[in-house]
Amino acid sequence: MIITRPVTVLSPLDKLLRAARDRGLTAPVRRNEPMAPHTSLRVGGPADLFVQALTLEHLMGWVTLARDWDMVPLILGRGSNILVSDAGIRGIVIENDCGAYELRVHGNNGGQSATLYAESGASLPGLAYRTARQGWAGLEWAIGIPASVGAAVVNNAGAHDGDTAGALIQTTILGERGTVYRATPDMLDFGYRRSRLKGNRCREVVLSAEFALRRDDPRALATRMARYTEHRRRTQPSEPSVGSIFMNPPGDYAGRLIEACGLKGTQIGGAMISPKHANWIINTNGASASDIMSLITLIRDEVYKQFGIELELEIEPVGEWKRT
Structure with missing residues (x-):
């Protein structure tokens, strides 16, 4: 009688983690990690792999490993200049906690x-x-x-x-x-x-x-x-946000153009163009990344329609986005 043992088939991520262990990369790793707690906008779906790099050696090691596996890792700092999609991020996110x-x-x-x-x-x-x-x-x-x-x-x-x-x-x-x-x-x-x-x-x-x-x-x-801090408190919203959404076009201000279009306070889902600063989008109540992207599209369309100016994003959308 021949006894066969079940064969364990490793997924690509399992193989990657095995390779990481072989290279001595022991940084904390989490699977399907929600990205919302790691971004200042408090939105974003799960990352396949979420790694905390505590030393520069580990940071370089994880980046090199991802490259060897033909992956493009996302290096995460404070999460304040990115918009993570609701579908999340396929592949690996490396949180850079190297702070010496x-x-x-x-x-x-x-x-x-x-x-x-x-x-x-x-x-x-x-x-x-x-x-x-x-x-x-x-x-x-x-x-x-x-x-x-x-x-x-x-x-x-x-x-x-x-x-x-x-x-x-x-x-x-x-x-x-x-x-x-x-x-x-x-x-x-x-x-x-x-x-x-x-x-x-x-x-x-x-x-x-x-x-x-x-x-x-x-x-x-x-x-x-203290003067700088007071200026920020007076002119910028306190709700979850990502800072300025658009870069200022030459000779003008994105916030002025958006306000001139009458868009201050416009809301889609849980996302709103801040009544305090028109170049900021805030998460008022459980906004999705799609809500925020819809406001971004609306702003771009209206500013171009009224002023013929194409606003350029200062933030970076990351993750899986549906093509429209």
Whole structure:
């Protein structure tokens, strides 16, 4: 009598996880992880695989593994500049929790300048707050910007007449072919809320960045940041949002154009064009990603119809979207 044993057929994701273990990648992994809790808009369906990278070695290891398996991973920072579809994300999401930083004071000028080194998963506003309390200026404009260091570099985050490009000394990048190199601002083609890294589908991944700081009075910095915070409280909504939806067109403001179209307060499902700032869409009550995308389409259509201007998205839609 021949006894046959059942053959276990591994799915592609099972094979990927086995390969990860073989490479010593032991970061926490969750399957079918809802993305809504990981995004500032509180929307988004499940990711097939959700990985937390706690060190740069693990971040590089997971990115390299995904590339070897012909996957395009999504590197997640604070989830504040993306719109995840209701269908979720097929493949792998890598949450970048690499947050180490170091302040290096220069001794050649009496300690009046310093370099801040930070890993790409570090909180940009957190760094701004900590350095300002110690009397270091250079990042105070970033207080209140819900971004990681990596996302700030990719999107050239900025506010209050400051931006990432103006503060950055250099960044360390994991290249498309697995090489690690340093890039100065002139190599990144910075522009208004963009760099050459934006939209490159993880071909290059920011690992760390260095920023230039200078001595200043901690009390003056605290006053300045309090003013910035009050301005945000007064002009921006407090409900779940993703920040500015559209980039400002040359010589104008997206919010002004949207408001001129009479769209402030317009609601679809649980999503609303903020009555406080027309370039913000807020999640008022259980909005879906489709609700938000419908408002985005409405805004684009109306602004083009009335002004002949095509608004360009500042946020990035990710995941599976139905083609219309």
